[in-house]
Amino acid sequence: MIGNEEVMRITRKFENAENIDIKKTIEKAATAGYLGEEHFYCTVLEEGGLTHTVPEILGDMYKSQPLDNLYFDIISKALDLDGIYISLAYCTYQLNVPDEDCSEIIEYDDYDLDEDEYEYLVEYTLITSDDIKKFIVFAEEGIASPGRTDDVGIIINIIDGKYEAYFALRSTDQCMSSFRVIPLKDSYQKEHILSLKNPINKLLIEMIDKTVVLK
Numbered sequence: 001m002i003g004n005e006e007v008m009r010i011t012r013k014f015e016n017a018e019n020i021d022i023k024k025t026i027e028k029a030a031t032a033g034y035l036g037e038e039h040f041y042c043t044v045l046e047e048g049g050l051t052h053t054v055p056e057i058l059g060d061m062y063k064s065q066p067l068d069n070l071y072f073d074i075i076s077k078a079l080d081l082d083g084i085y086i087s088l089a090y091c092t093y094q095l096n097v098p099d100e101d102c103s104e105i106i107e108y109d110d111y112d113l114d115e116d117e118y119e120y121l122v123e124y125t126l127i128t129s130d131d132i133k134k135f136i137v138f139a140e141e142g143i144a145s146p147g148r149t150d151d152v153g154i155i156i157n158i159i160d161g162k163y164e165a166y167f168a169l170r171s172t173d174q175c176m177s178s179f180r181v182i183p184l185k186d187s188y189q190k191e192h193i194l195s196l197k198n199p200i201n202k203l204l205i206e207m208i209d210k211t212v213v214l215k
Helices: 004-013 022-029 069-079 197-209
Strands: 042-045 084-092 104-107 121-128 132-138 150-159 162-174 176-181
Touching: 004 197, 022 069, 022 084, 042 069, 042 121, 069 084, 069 150, 084 162, 084 197, 121 197, 132 197, 150 197
Parallel strands: 104 132
Antiparallel strands: 042 084, 084 121, 084 150, 121 132, 150 162, 162 176
């Protein structure tokens, strides 16, 4: 697992979104499969945190939309308004993925409690378009993880004439989405869902680093 300094290096690398090939990143992310329809992997942001899929913008939210010129025209226009969100990773304990299908199985070993205080092991599956990994940790350690309807990705928008990107956790419930930005500063303990010290976030960010396509 990468260290705290490497996590910061990756997050700061993506701050300048001018370096990101957005079209190729979306096309690559959409091959991961965990969201189903390809068009779900990038959504348009609206002021106030609301999101819209491209089919919704075109008038039929239930229609499948290919990643064609029309799709990317809408995404391009959104970048100059309130921005976009690209889903790049998913984490869940509810998938039964065979060990042989995973590139790596990581067992957490930086525990704070005494050995006899641990009882329940939890096995998380982490998925991107490039990779599948497993992360195993005792529940008593209190490491927060994304929920069943959450995914992790990057928000890209224009600030003072420059495109900027930052990691975010998207939660979807009853067709509505909300976002929580993962801050660059180390203000949270490792157990917090938005902490860069959180081992699950560190693994997801390391995996996302290989998924984002740079120019």
